[in-house]
Amino acid sequence: xNDLNVFKRAKRNIKQVYLLITPVVLxxxxxxxxxxxxxxLKQGVSNLEKRIGSDYILVPKGAKNDAEDIIxxxxxxxxxFDRSVYDExxxxxxxxxxxxxxxxxxxxxxxxxxxxxxxxxxxxTDFLIHPWISSEYKKAQDKNCVVTGSFVNVEDNGNIKIFGxxxxxxxxxxxxxxxxxSSIYFTFDSLDTVLADASEKGSFITDEQQNGDLIxxxxxNIEEGYEEGDVLNRIKTSVSTDYDxxxxxxxxxxxxxxxxxxxxxxxxxxxxxxxxxxAIDFCVNCIVVNSQKTEIALYRIMGIxxxxxxxxxxxxALLTSILGGTGGCLLSALFTVPFGDYIGNMLEMPYLGPDFxxxxxxxxxxxxLTVVIGILGSLYPxxxxxxxxPYTALRKEGE
Amino acid sequence: xxxxxxxxxxYILLGTLLILIPTVIFPVCxxxxxxxxxxxxxxxxxxxxxxxxxxxxxxxxxxxxIRAGISLSIAINSILIVLLPLKLTGLCKMSDMACRIGTLxxxxxxxxxxxxxxxxxxxxxxxxxxxxNNE
Numbered sequence: 001x002n003d004l005n006v007f008k009r010a011k012r013n014i015k016q017v018y019l020l021i022t023p024v025v026l027x028x029x030x031x032x033x034x035x036x037x038x039x040x041l042k043q044g045v046s047n048l049e050k051r052i053g054s055d056y057i058l059v060p061k062g063a064k065n066d067a068e069d070i071i072x073x074x075x076x077x078x079x080x081f082d083r084s085v086y087d088e089x090x091x092x093x094x095x096x097x098x099x100x101x102x103x104x105x106x107x108x109x110x111x112x113x114x115x116x117x118x119x120x121x122x123x124x125t126d127f128l129i130h131p132w133i134s135s136e137y138k139k140a141q142d143k144n145c146v147v148t149g150s151f152v153n154v155e156d157n158g159n160i161k162i163f164g165x166x167x168x169x170x171x172x173x174x175x176x177x178x179x180x181x182s183s184i185y186f187t188f189d190s191l192d193t194v195l196a197d198a199s200e201k202g203s204f205i206t207d208e209q210q211n212g213d214l215i216x217x218x219x220x221n222i223e224e225g226y227e228e229g230d231v232l233n234r235i236k237t238s239v240s241t242d243y244d245x246x247x248x249x250x251x252x253x254x255x256x257x258x259x260x261x262x263x264x265x266x267x268x269x270x271x272x273x274x275x276x277x278x279a280i281d282f283c284v285n286c287i288v289v290n291s292q293k294t295e296i297a298l299y300r301i302m303g304i305x306x307x308x309x310x311x312x313x314x315x316x317a318l319l320t321s322i323l324g325g326t327g328g329c330l331l332s333a334l335f336t337v338p339f340g341d342y343i344g345n346m347l348e349m350p351y352l353g354p355d356f357x358x359x360x361x362x363x364x365x366x367x368x369l370t371v372v373i374g375i376l377g378s379l380y381p382x383x384x385x386x387x388x389x390p391y392t393a394l395r396k397e398g399e
Numbered sequence: 400x401x402x403x404x405x406x407x408x409x410y411i412l413l414g415t416l417l418i419l420i421p422t423v424i425f426p427v428c429x430x431x432x433x434x435x436x437x438x439x440x441x442x443x444x445x446x447x448x449x450x451x452x453x454x455x456x457x458x459x460x461x462x463x464x465i466r467a468g469i470s471l472s473i474a475i476n477s478i479l480i481v482l483l484p485l486k487l488t489g490l491c492k493m494s495d496m497a498c499r500i501g502t503l504x505x506x507x508x509x510x511x512x513x514x515x516x517x518x519x520x521x522x523x524x525x526x527x528x529x530x531x532n533n534e
Contacts, residue, residue: 116493153492182495334511338504342425345500 006315016288017320023284024324024370025331027277031366032332034266034273036354040340044177044350045259048072049252051178053128054219055228058085058235061242067217068246070103070179072255078103080214081241088239089218090125094231096223099125100215102191104198116152117183118162120191128219129185132173143189145170151181160184163197177344177352219248259349274373281377289313289381297390306385313381321374325367333359403458403466406520410454410473413513417480418447420509425501428491435489436498442483443506446476450513463528470521477513480506 010017052071059067063079086100102120121129123141133147141147146160146167159166162184175181186194222231232245289296299309336343337359344351354362421427421440428436450473457469484490484506490498 151494153494182493334508338507339501341495341500342504345495 006312006319009312009316010319013292016291019284020281020288020316020320021324021327023277023280024321024374025328027273027281027373028325028328028366028370029332030273030277031270031369032329032362033336034270035362035366036332036336036359037343038263038266039358040177040344040351040353041259041262041347041349043352043354044344045252045256047176047352048178048255048350049249051128051132051176051180052248052252053131055222055249056220056232057246057248058089058218058220058239058243059216059246061244064244064246067244068251071246071248071251078216080216081243083213083215085239085241085243086215086218089220089235092231092234092238094223094226094234096221097125097127098218098220099127100218101128102188102214103216104194116149117179118186118194119183120186120188120194123187127221129173132176132180133171141170141187143187143193144168145187146190147171147173147185149173149181149183150175152184163194163201165193165197175352176350178350274369278373278377281373282380285377285380289384292381293384293388293393296385296388297393300388300390301394309385310382313378313385314375317374317378318371321371322367324374325370326363328370329363329366333363402520402524403461406466406470406516407454407458409516410457411451413509413516414447414450414454416447417450417506417509417513418444420505421498421502425497425505427498427502428496434491434498436484436491436496436502439484439488439490439498440502442488443480446479446483449476463524467521467524467528470517470524473517474514474521477510477517480510480513 048071057067057071060079060081066079080102083100086098089095090098099122101122104118104120123130129147144167146162146169148154148160148169148171150173152160154160154169154172158169160169161167167186167190173180220235222228296309299312300306337353340351340353416424421436421443427440428434430437453469453473453476457466460466460469479487484498484503490496490503493499
């Protein structure tokens with residue numbers, strides 16, 4: 001009876017175990033990968049929506065497309081209008097909050113070799129950057145301090161070198177999976193120094209940038225209870241400079257809608273993978289049970305009842321499902337988790353990989369699913385056992 | 400004999416794959432200025448070559464102890480594969496650089512594979528030669 005132990009049986013029938021386990025491994029690999037990609041894209045898009053953080057953005061006339069590219073793709077652009085736009089907008093009735101930003105043409109910072117987006121903001125009115133700060137080193141940000149995105153490298157002494165000048169890193173932002181990760185934020189107090197340094201280091205700085213009191217955009221949120229159209233009309237009459245309006249919330253909604261096609265494809269892949277591998281699992285079970293008929297018949301003749309044999313087959317299915325499911329998930333995790341940033345980069349979309357807890361949860365979930373599928377697949381062998389006449393089976397084998 | 404041929408080919412393929420990762424499959428950053436990742440790639444070529452040579456040597460030895468020793472030395476070499484980018488030679492500092500998002504994860508994955516294969520084979524050789532001696 002000791003020979004009926006599930007592990008000993010597996011060792012004896014190792015080829016059949018391989019045959020049974022392969023479709024389970026493949027299924028769990030596909031399911032795990034699609035779960036991870038699906039969640040990472042959703043997290044990335046949700047962060048993009050939060051990151052936009054305002055209802056509308058006012059940008060200079062003709063800069064609407066550039067501004068949209070900046071928001072969605074992290075593309076770099078330079079466009080400016082007068083700061084008076086901000087002063088005019090902030091006092092309009094129905095505007096809950098407004099904050100201004102200045103974009104500087106992206107530069108390779110001295111600290112590293114990749115491009116970073118340099119943005120100047122007003123910490124007193126800001127409602128876009130501070131919600132993302134994950135670790136704060138210094139309470140107040142002065143002209144010698146910066147806030148950096150999660151991808152920007154900070155030296156061991158807590159400083160960062162930009163255009164030859166060292167700045168203290170006041171805070172680092174949480175990873176968002178968007179272009180925000182490779183941005184550096186200065187306050188407007190640092191603007192003159194940074195522009196002078198950039199010019200000295202050979203960057204092309206226009207006279208307009210150097211001398212004017214300029215900003216690139218004004219982000220606004222509308223007060224609840226006010227009709228958005230009315231507030232926008234009031235802004236139109238109050239602002240004397242020509243401007244374009246970016247409907248940021250709508251922009252992120254459109255982006256989210258476009259992504260729904262990708263989610264659909266992933267769901268279809270999941271459904272087909274489950275159907276395909278359940279069919280394969282069923283076929284493999286048929287082949288295996290046919291080759292095991294003699295063994296089962298012998299067990300029956302030796303006096304082992306049907307219930308015990310069904311238990312053996314059930315244990316076999318459970319062992320292959322758990323081993324195959326966990327193994328497949330781990331194999332898939334080996335490629336999908338470390339390559340998260342690479343996949344996001346390839347897809348050119350906001351992408352934020354799952355944390356350890358979620359990865360573990362997915363492994364448990366997918367393994368449970370493969371166990372259910374494995375048990376369903378073992379139903380046929382169980383039926384065969386129930387109707388099997390051991391003597392006929394042995395006689396057929398003898399013939 | 401099966402083990403000798405199989406694992407020898409396996410080690411040679413893994414060594415070749417290690418050389419191809421920072422040079423062809425997930426190449427390190429391309430720049431006129433030679434950055435840290437450039438030197439990491441060169442060092443990985445060296446580690447890959449050592450693994451290929453050990454894989455070649457593996458086929459010529461019948462002695463189980465020597466083959467176990469070769470497998471163990473490949474496992475120890477695999478530690479170098481991740482130590483080079485993480486501690487010894489380093490990579491570019493910005494987290495969104497090609498060497499950080501492509502090369503590093505690929506090197507981590509190949510380290511896990513090489514370590515698992517060589518350590519698994521090491522344990523297998525020891526267990527099977529022990530059971531042979533007992534017989």
